[in-house]
Amino acid sequence: MTTGTTEIVTKLPGFTRGIDFYGNLAFIGLSQVRESATFSGIPLVEELNESERMCGVCAVDIRNGQIVAFLRFEGIVQEIFAVTVLPGIVHPDLINEPDETLDSSFVLPDEALADVPRKLRPSES
Numbered sequence: 327m328t329t330g331t332t333e334i335v336t337k338l339p340g341f342t343r344g345i346d347f348y349g350n351l352a353f354i355g356l357s358q359v360r361e362s363a364t365f366s367g368i369p370l371v372e373e374l375n376e377s378e379r380m381c382g383v384c385a386v387d388i389r390n391g392q393i394v395a396f397l398r399f400e401g402i403v404q405e406i407f408a409v410t411v412l413p414g415i416v417h418p419d420l421i422n423e424p425d426e427t428l429d430s431s432f433v434l435p436d437e438a439l440a441d442v443p444r445k446l447r448p449s450e451s
Contacts, residue, residue: 336391336392338354338356338384338386338393339380340381340382342354343357343406343408344408344409346410347388347411348413350387350388350389351385351386351387352385352386352388353384353411354385354409356380356406357381357405357406358379358381358404380396380398381398381400381403381406382406383396383406384396417443
């Protein structure tokens with residue numbers, strides 16, 4: 327039912343840029359907003375300090391607003407401009423840059439390594 331009112335479903339730790347939907351999930355791009363004249367005074371800048379603002383993609387259950395997953399980018403990647411769901415694509419090409427760029431761009435939890443094909447895993451030290 328359309329009521330014409332605004333309802334906060336969830337708050338995310340970044341400046342939202344890009345969204346796509348797949349089933350009950352919204353995939354939302356987040357950029358690290360840097361404090362500047364352009365962004366001064368917006369609630370995100372006022373509520374979170376720079377170290378709390380993140381860059382990545384959040385998966386949010388649209389039925390209840392719960393964040394079900396978060397892929398966080400670090401290092402030189404600070405902005406997301408668009409998000410597109412690629413159904414059926416298991417291992418998309420993320421970056422066409424040297425390995426050192428990709429190695430420092432996002433954090434993959436250790437438990438998720440089991441889903442990465444052995445040939446693509448970083449060499450064990």
